[in-house]
Amino acid sequence: MGSVLGKSQSQRSSGSESKLDAKMVEAMQRRALQGTSVKSFESIILKFRKIDESFRKCKSIFEQFDEDSNGAIDQEELKHCFQKLEISFNEEEIHDLFSACDIDENMGMKFNEFIVLMCLVYLLEEPTSAQAKSRMGLADLETSFKTLVDSFVFLDKNKDGYVSKTEMVHAINETTAGERSSGRIAMTRFEEMDWDKNGMVTFKEFLFAFTRWVGIDELDEDDT
Numbered sequence: 001m002g003s004v005l006g007k008s009q010s011q012r013s014s015g016s017e018s019k020l021d022a023k024m025v026e027a028m029q030r031r032a033l034q035g036t037s038v039k040s041f042e043s044i045i046l047k048f049r050k051i052d053e054s055f056r057k058c059k060s061i062f063e064q065f066d067e068d069s070n071g072a073i074d075q076e077e078l079k080h081c082f083q084k085l086e087i088s089f090n091e092e093e094i095h096d097l098f099s100a101c102d103i104d105e106n107m108g109m110k111f112n113e114f115i116v117l118m119c120l121v122y123l124l125e126e127p128t129s130a131q132a133k134s135r136m137g138l139a140d141l142e143t144s145f146k147t148l149v150d151s152f153v154f155l156d157k158n159k160d161g162y163v164s165k166t167e168m169v170h171a172i173n174e175t176t177a178g179e180r181s182s183g184r185i186a187m188t189r190f191e192e193m194d195w196d197k198n199g200m201v202t203f204k205e206f207l208f209a210f211t212r213w214v215g216i217d218e219l220d221e222d223d224t
Helices: 003-012 015-032 041-045 048-056 059-065 075-085 091-101 111-124 130-135 141-155 165-173 183-193 203-213 216-223
Strands: none
Touching (some): 015 111, 015 203, 041 141, 048 216, 059 111, 091 111, 111 203, 183 203
């Protein structure tokens, strides 16, 4: 996934990406005020399997929105997806989200990119139509998305909307009874998240790293 590094850097310099990043930071700061149920990084790891299962169940939903069955969702298909799910984003916002999540710049979102995009939508917009989400089978994703948001809030110790290397070390070294973690693990996990190597991890970077940790990237590769 080496191409992601350069892509992430180019996105940060663009106006649309900066605007989206700012919205994500503000939304995360608001969510941080609600606190988090996550108590340790180990507890996040223990939820990998359940979240992975939740994501994989959504493969059929992804295929439903992939109207031409080419293994990717383009911008027009994403617009139709939002219409069906009654997600109220304007043309510019949809374009910005698509550009941010199409990390290979191939004008089509793969399954892992679609999962990341939907989680960003969950963060940016509180669920607006439970009926639509339930009808399309997305209700099951709500718990997983909430867990991911809570996990990021746990890592973001100063609640500024980013996770720094120091915060990652602090979070992993926090222990509860019987849990032990090391600084090496903290650094490895942080480097996996910090694609542009600027020392700060955004929620989007965290999400893409998470899809790799639970194996969603491999699921994409198996289907191609």
